[in-house]
Every structure is written in structure tokens, then in C-alpha cells.
Amino acid sequence: MTPLDAGLSWARALTERVVTDAVVLHHAAADGSVEAVHQSHLARGWAGIGYHYYVRKDGTIWLGRPEWAVGGHTSGENWHSIGVCFEGNFEAEAMGEAQLAAGRELLADIIARRGELEILPHRALSATACPGKNFPLTEMLRREETAVVYAKLGDVPEYYRATIEKLIALGALRGVGGDELNVDETYCRVMTTLDRMGIFD
Ligand SMILES: [Zn+2]
Numbered sequence: 001m002t003p004l005d006a007g008l009s010w011a012r013a014l015t016e017r018v019v020t021d022a023v024v025l026h027h028a029a030a031d032g033s034v035e036a037v038h039q040s041h042l043a044r045g046w047a048g049i050g051y052h053y054y055v056r057k058d059g060t061i062w063l064g065r066p067e068w069a070v071g072g073h074t075s076g077e078n079w080h081s082i083g084v085c086f087e088g089n090f091e092a093e094a095m096g097e098a099q100l101a102a103g104r105e106l107l108a109d110i111i112a113r114r115g116e117l118e119i120l121p122h123r124a125l126s127a128t129a130c131p132g133k134n135f136p137l138t139e140m141l142r143r144e145e146t147a148v149v150y151a152k153l154g155d156v157p158e159y160y161r162a163t164i165e166k167l168i169a170l171g172a173l174r175g176v177g178g179d180e181l182n183v184d185e186t187y188c189r190v191m192t193t194l195d196r197m198g199i200f201d
Contacts, residue, residue: 001109003053003061006034010048014069021159022081022118023110024074025103025140026051027131029089034062037085046072051085053106059098061106077125082110090132103140118159119189124196141189148185156181160188163195170200 028037033056038049050072051064064085065071073083084106086099107119121137122130150156156164164183167173173181194200 001061001105003063003106005063006038008035008038008048008064011042012047014047014066016068017070017079019080020082020114020117022077022120023107024077024081024083024125025119025121025131025135025137026073026083026085027090027135028054028085028087029091029130029132031057031087031089034064038064041072050078051083053082053084054087055084055099055102055106056087057096057099059102061102074122074125086131086135090135091129092132092134094134095136100136100139104142107140108143116157116159118192118196120193120196124193137193138190141193142186143189150181150183150185150188152179152181156183156188160192163192163200164188166195166200167191 034049034054037051037054041049047065049064052067052069052071054062054064056062064083067082071078071081071083073085074081084103086095086103088095088099111117119141121135122128153161153164153168164173164181168181173183
């Protein structure tokens with residue numbers, strides 16, 4: 001996967017991000033090119049586009065802010081996260097196959113290079129509808145090609161464990177003390193995302 005480069009230039013020097021443990025998903029709430037988003041963020045007085053990647057409806061993936069740099073996409077969370085924005089308004093429309101496939105490919109590429117990290121919609125972190133009620137979150141997070149099954153609670157990666165423990169406590173998962181759990185990676189990822197959105201509280 002090689003994202004396209006629009007050759008964006010920055011209004012000022014960017015800051016290196018030291019921690020990367022999350023990806024935040026956004027929608028643009030509009031149609032348009034990566035240059036158009038860049039210009040609108042420059043007009044706010046920012047260094048330039050705040051997202052690291054921009055996925056268009058035609059399935060092309062564009063470089064935004066360099067992946068090493070602190071982004072400007074989620075208040076209070078930019079210091080540790082990569083921002084991915086999808087062209088369109090998913091409060092009002094549904095995502096097409098090309099864009100969904102490109103988004104999944106991009107997320108798989110980030111995980112392949114950086115290891116497991118949390119993937120969250122913007123609305124899990126801020127009081128916003130972003131990326132929209134029609135955003136195909138479960139489909140975006142599904143990774144059947146690398147389905148890993150965790151047999152016991154102790155096998156579940158740390159960033160999913162609190163959610164799985166909560167589901168066991170709620171009686172939603174079998175397994176005495178987390179034994180014979182047999183949950184797969186996609187399940188853990190989707191449930192962790194829903195948990196961060198407050199669904200199980
Ligand atoms: Zn957003």
C-alpha cells in the first residue's frame with residue numbers, strides 16, 4: 001500500500017509524536033480533495049491538515065500530516081494517536097466498497113508496521129457525531145484474514161483485557177475466571193471500541 005502524495009507544505013514546523021498507541025477515525029463531513037481539507041485547516045491557523053491519512057470515496061489513500069508528527073484531529077488525544085479521515089458525511093450517507101476496502105487496507109498496514117493499537121471512532125473520545133452514525137465501524141475493524149483466537153483471559157492483549165473482564169462480569173461471556181474463553185481478535189477490537197463509547201456502562 002503506497003498512499004498518494006499531494007505534496008502538501010506546512011505553515012510551520014511540525015512536532016514529533018513520541019507515543020503511538022491509537023488510531024482515531026474521522027469523516028470529513030463533506031466531499032473534497034486532501035488539498036481542500038489542508039486549505040481549510042490552514043485557514044484555521046493550523047500548520048496544515050490535521051489528519052495523517054485521507055481516504056477518498058474512489059478508494060485512493062492520501063498522505064496528510066506525516067505519520068511521525070503530532071496531528072490535529074482529536075482534542076486532548078493528538079499526542080498519542082494517528083488520525084485517519086474519510087471523505088464524505090456518514091451522518092447522511094453510506095460508505096461505498098472502494099472506500100471501505102481502502103480504509104481496512106490502511107489500518108492493516110498501520111498495524112503491520114506498528115503492532116497492535118486501539119482503533120476508535122472520534123465519538124468515543126469527544127462529544128461529536130464524527131465519523132457519523134452510518135460509518136461502517138464493525139466492517140472497518142473486521143480482520144478475518146488474521147483471525148487470532150484467545151483461549152484464556154491471560155492470552156487477551158492488555159489493551160482489550162479490561163473490556164473482556166467487564167463482559168465476563170456482565171455474564172456476556174462464558175469461561176470460569178476467563179478460562180475457555182475463545183474470543184477472537186476482531187471480537188475483542190469491536191467490543192473494546194464499543195466499551196470506550198460507553199455502551200457497557
Ligand atoms: Zn472527527
